[in-house]
Amino acid sequence: MVEVLAMTAIALMSFGVSGDSAQWQSDYGKALAASQADSRPLLIVLDNPSDPATAASEDQLVAEGEQEELLNAYERCHVDVSTEYGKKVADAFKAKEFPFAAIIDKTGSVVLCKKTGKVSDEEWQKTLTTYQSGVKPLRVEQTSFFRGSEGINTSVVSPSYCPSCQKKAQQGY
Known part of the structure; x- marks a missing residue:
């Protein structure tokens, strides 16, 4: 039973x-x-x-x-x-x-x-x-190179592809 x-x-x-x-x-x-x-x-x-x-x-x-x-x-x-x-x-x-x-x-x-x-x-x-984590994935920032200076580390991290924005970012604005 x-x-x-x-x-x-x-x-x-x-x-x-x-x-x-x-x-x-x-x-x-x-x-x-x-x-x-x-x-x-x-x-x-x-x-x-x-x-x-x-x-x-x-x-x-x-x-x-x-x-x-x-x-x-x-x-x-x-x-x-x-x-x-x-x-x-x-x-x-x-x-x-x-x-x-x-x-x-x-x-x-x-x-x-x-x-x-x-x-x-x-x-x-x-x-x-x-x-699956339930959160928005982090934005991947693009690294671009300013072509004006040879031999100098000129990499700039910028979320934009605009050439004018890239130039401003390079100049530190």
């Missing part, structure tokens, strides 16, 4: 607990609240699953293999834009073309990335990897 109760308890617990810590939600509000509570970025996908032209790739939404670790870093929300609710969410994101994906930072206040239309598996993986 004790064994039966133990087996039943284990079975009931296994239904409530999943190995995949973050399942796809269909309610954007709940997903955003969970994202903020867990301090994880939110990945939202808007598409029309019944239309192959505007449906997201199923392979990109499944948490298996390499992609499992990447997707589990996110709170996930998948909204069907053919519903009234889905249309409201799409309007909030100003999404006109589908599939549409956005990544929101871990505070739930800044959209870090938007992708419209079908994306390749490679681009999807790269995007998930880039934003």
Whole structure:
């Protein structure tokens, strides 16, 4: 009798607990609240699953293999834009073309990335990897060289490619 109760308890617990810590939600509000509570970025996908032209790739939404670790870093929300609710969410994101994906930072206040239309598996993986920390990646500053002086270290770090700006930066303005 004790064994039966133990087996039943284990079975009931296994239904409530999943190995995949973050399942796809269909309610954007709940997903955003969970994202903020867990301090994880939110990945939202808007598409029309019944239309192959505007449906997201199923392979990109499944948490298996390499992609499992990447997707589990996110709170996930998948909204069907053919519903009234889905249309409201799409309007909030100003999404006109589908599939549409956005990544929101871990505070739930800044959209870090938007992708419209079908994306390749490679681009999807790269995007998930880039934003999995839930913070905007640091800006990479460009190093350029002023060509007027030979033998002098004239490297200047400047965020601009404008020749006039480069000259001013070289002169220390």
